[in-house]
Amino acid sequence: MKIVVCIKQVPETNDVTIDPVTHNLDRRGLAGVMNPFDKNAIELALNLKDSRDDVQVALLTMGPDDYAESLREGLAMGADEGYLLSDRAFAGADTLATGYVLAQALKKIGDADLILFGRQAVDADTGQVGPIVAEFLQQPQITYAASLRLSGDNEVTAERLLEDTKQTLVAQLPAVISVRSELNTPRYPTPRNIQLSFAKPLTTWHHDDLDLDDTRLGQAGSPTIVTKVYAPEPVKRELTKLAGTPAEAASQLITALKGRQLI
Amino acid sequence: MPSPTSAAEKLLLQMVDDYTEREISPEDMPMDAAGDFPAGFIQKLTDTGFLGLMLPQEFGGAGFGPEVTAAALNHIARGNASTAVTLEGHFKTIDQILKFGTPALQQELLPSANDRIFAFSMTEASGGSNPMGIGSTATREGDHWVLNGDKIMITNGGLAQVYCVLVKTAPHELSVFVVDQDMPGFSFGKREDFIGLRGTPVGEIVMDHIIVDNDHLLGKVGDGGRIGDSAHDDARILMGAVLTGIMEHDLKIATDYAKERKAGDQPLTALQVTHRKVADIAMRKETTKLLFEKAAQLKANGQPYSEEAAMAKAYGSRVAVAAGDDTLQILAGYGYSREYPVEHLIRDARAMEIAEGTVEKMRSAIATAEFNK
Numbered sequence: 131m132k133i134v135v136c137i138k139q140v141p142e143t144n145d146v147t148i149d150p151v152t153h154n155l156d157r158r159g160l161a162g163v164m165n166p167f168d169k170n171a172i173e174l175a176l177n178l179k180d181s182r183d184d185v186q187v188a189l190l191t192m193g194p195d196d197y198a199e200s201l202r203e204g205l206a207m208g209a210d211e212g213y214l215l216s217d218r219a220f221a222g223a224d225t226l227a228t229g230y231v232l233a234q235a236l237k238k239i240g241d242a243d244l245i246l247f248g249r250q251a252v253d254a255d256t257g258q259v260g261p262i263v264a265e266f267l268q269q270p271q272i273t274y275a276a277s278l279r280l281s282g283d284n285e286v287t288a289e290r291l292l293e294d295t296k297q298t299l300v301a302q303l304p305a306v307i308s309v310r311s312e313l314n315t316p317r318y319p320t321p322r323n324i325q326l327s328f329a330k331p332l333t334t335w336h337h338d339d340l341d342l343d344d345t346r347l348g349q350a351g352s353p354t355i356v357t358k359v360y361a362p363e364p365v366k367r368e369l370t371k372l373a374g375t376p377a378e379a380a381s382q383l384i385t386a387l388k389g390r391q392l393i
Numbered sequence: 394m395p396s397p398t399s400a401a402e403k404l405l406l407q408m409v410d411d412y413t414e415r416e417i418s419p420e421d422m423p424m425d426a427a428g429d430f431p432a433g434f435i436q437k438l439t440d441t442g443f444l445g446l447m448l449p450q451e452f453g454g455a456g457f458g459p460e461v462t463a464a465a466l467n468h469i470a471r472g473n474a475s476t477a478v479t480l481e482g483h484f485k486t487i488d489q490i491l492k493f494g495t496p497a498l499q500q501e502l503l504p505s506a507n508d509r510i511f512a513f514s515m516t517e518a519s520g521g522s523n524p525m526g527i528g529s530t531a532t533r534e535g536d537h538w539v540l541n542g543d544k545i546m547i548t549n550g551g552l553a554q555v556y557c558v559l560v561k562t563a564p565h566e567l568s569v570f571v572v573d574q575d576m577p578g579f580s581f582g583k584r585e586d587f588i589g590l591r592g593t594p595v596g597e598i599v600m601d602h603i604i605v606d607n608d609h610l611l612g613k614v615g616d617g618g619r620i621g622d623s624a625h626d627d628a629r630i631l632m633g634a635v636l637t638g639i640m641e642h643d644l645k646i647a648t649d650y651a652k653e654r655k656a657g658d659q660p661l662t663a664l665q666v667t668h669r670k671v672a673d674i675a676m677r678k679e680t681t682k683l684l685f686e687k688a689a690q691l692k693a694n695g696q697p698y699s700e701e702a703a704m705a706k707a708y709g710s711r712v713a714v715a716a717g718d719d720t721l722q723i724l725a726g727y728g729y730s731r732e733y734p735v736e737h738l739i740r741d742a743r744a745m746e747i748a749e750g751t752v753e754k755m756r757s758a759i760a761t762a763e764f765n766k
């Protein structure tokens with residue numbers, strides 16, 4: 131069984147700023163770490179690998195060369211091989227253009243029984259890339275999986291955890307799954323596996339290594355137009371401090387609420 | 394200056410920071426209060442592969458070198474010094490088996506160092522600073538040795554499963570043997586109720602007629618003094634790293650607090666008296682860091698490092714106590730309270746003015762090295 135986990139590298143901090151000209155996330159100068167939810171996806175793949183003899187786990191990412199660091203971390207957790215899709219032509223991609231290149235690479239890797247995603251990337255937060263890839267590959271998808279098991283030779287059962295409901299879904303393999311952090315606790319890479327990960331295969335594919343329609347790539351292939359990104363102004367509220375004994379404070383509160391005709 | 398870190402070393406330290414933040418730091422205060430590691434703590438550390446961090450890959454370890462090993466303990470000690478000292482005791486012991494053990498002994502013991510803790514035992518009631526004062530003996534009987542004696546104040550004593558023991562093979566001859574807790578005649582004695590590093594067990598081991606083969610002799614008969622000194626050297630680099638971590642912890646507490654706390658209508662950061670203390674803590678921390686990194690670098694390059702290692706610990710332990718004292722003073726009443734970690738950081742640092750050779754003994758060693766130049 132072959133599992134491909136798609137991972138993204140995100141800025142380490144939560145204070146990402148927005149480029150005033152392009153309205154894109156300004157990622158310059160920020161140290162990158164693996165998107166936390168993607169570690170849950172890797173852990174799921176490794177759990178399956180631990181429980182069966184025939185599981186091969188590959189990692190796939192599209193991004194600049196330093197995304198190899200996250201691939202290496204995933205290899206140190208226990209994945210078998212990594213693929214980096216890196217080319218100037220891919221830069222500026224939105225979720226659609228990202229999903230397109232990932233799907234083309236997945237076709238080239240071939241025969242994946244399960245393609246795993248994190249529920250969303252913590253920097254742009256759309257959660258769209260997994261579903262887009264599923265559409266490109268014409269495969270069933272289960273998003274927001276909080277538990278998952280192989281329920282037959284060619285079938286997977288997952289519980290989707292949504293805001294106010296749970297759903298249990300069964301999908302035929304090959305399938306695309308995006309996972310929630312409730313699914314598991316990702317393992318730490320051990321010091322030894324960190325060393326050994328540097329002997330594992332890590333393949334970089336550039337533009338010419340993939341079968342691509344150039345009009346679908348990068349900024350040009352991205353229909354998303356970000357017109358404005360802003361942090362809402364915090365609403366300033368009036369604060370009245372009630373002094374005195376608890377009984378005095380309570381009667382002041384009642385007077386104030388009555389004054390506003392709230393009670 | 395330290396060598397540039399490789400990608401693997403970077404990834405290791407990133408993992409160590411992550412592990413420290415999530416698994417170790419939250420246990421710092423509870424460990425001091427309980428005087429022990431919490432249940433499952435050492436098992437998790439073991440399962441995550443920490444015990445094999447510096448063990449060569451041929452024995453199933455990760456094979457990281459002296460510099461990044463020291464850096465890893467430094468990072469761990471920022472969260473909790475006891476955890477770092479437990480690993481220090483294990484690593485310095487592995488180092489001696491690597492330096493002095495025969496290939497057969499290494500093959501027999503070292504693969505198990507990935508999941509069993511090792512310890513080095515010299516001190517006895519009758520001899521700490523003076524190794525010739527010990528009473529433990531090894532007597533040759535045919536092709537075996539018979540070991541008898543009582544070792545106290547052993548880091549990881551009771552937790553470790555494999556012990557290097559310093560014994561007398563003749564009235565003025567010291568040798569080191571390796572014994573296993575499973576050997577008949579081996580037992581554990583009292584655990585110390587120490588005032589600092591309270592997570593690290595420090596205890597007694599008793600050898601009552603333990604029979605070991607000649608191949609459990611480390612080095613040659615009479616090498617005991619040399620091996621003991623070498624164990625001290627390796628331990629002192631790592632303790633310099635731990636002390637640096639303690640001072641980094643102090644510095645974080647002191648600066649965070651000074652930014653928040655008001656003196657009148659100004660924060661403490663506006664006061665010169667605070668500048669003086671914070672600058673002193675920072676300079677002590679940085680100096681100790683340079684010393685342990687220099688010693689680790691010399692070791693990595695195969696150059697002598699004994700004097701620099703002694704400096705890192707002799708200097709670092711004194712200034713780490715002073716750094717804790719300054720931090721306590723910045724926090725004042727809160728610093729004196731057990732609700733804050735500062736007071737235990739002082740007690741933790743204080744241990745390293747004694748363990749692995751007292752500061753007095755180290756100063757003698759440093760001065761002797763200078764006289765001999």
Ligand SMILES: Cc1cc2nc3c(=O)[nH]c(=O)nc-3n(C[C@H](O)[C@H](O)[C@H](O)COP(=O)(O)OP(=O)(O)OC[C@H]3O[C@@H](n4cnc5c(N)ncnc54)[C@H](O)[C@@H]3O)c2cc1C
Nearest residue numbers: 136137154155192224225247248250251254256257258259
């Ligand atoms: C407001 C806004 C600003 C943006 N600014 C920028 C910007 O400054 N620079 C920029 O490059 N892009 C920017 N984008 C585009 C966006 O970051 C990319 O499309 C991104 O690659 C995927 O979108 P996401 O982060 O929402 O991923 P999600 O769809 O939330 O990610 C879900 C999962 O998909 C997988 N995944 C996502 N991305 C990749 C990848 N690259 N490789 C492999 N697997 C992946 C992971 O498993 C991840 O957990 C912006 C988008 C928006 C909406």
Ligand SMILES: Cc1cc2nc3c(=O)[nH]c(=O)nc-3n(C[C@H](O)[C@H](O)[C@H](O)COP(=O)(O)OP(=O)(O)OC[C@H]3O[C@@H](n4cnc5c(N)ncnc54)[C@H](O)[C@@H]3O)c2cc1C
Nearest residue numbers: 513514515516521522546547548744747748749750751753
């Ligand atoms: C936390 C901790 C962990 C320890 N772990 C270990 C361990 O893993 N293995 C182990 O074998 N031991 C260990 N010890 C014991 C430690 O090594 C001894 O306590 C130390 O060597 C001092 O010996 P002592 O306590 O007998 O003091 P003594 O040797 O009796 O010293 C008393 C005082 O006299 C001074 N003094 C003695 N001789 C000299 C001299 N020649 N020159 C100058 N001053 C001198 C000392 O500096 C000290 O101030 C540990 C101790 C502690 C606190």
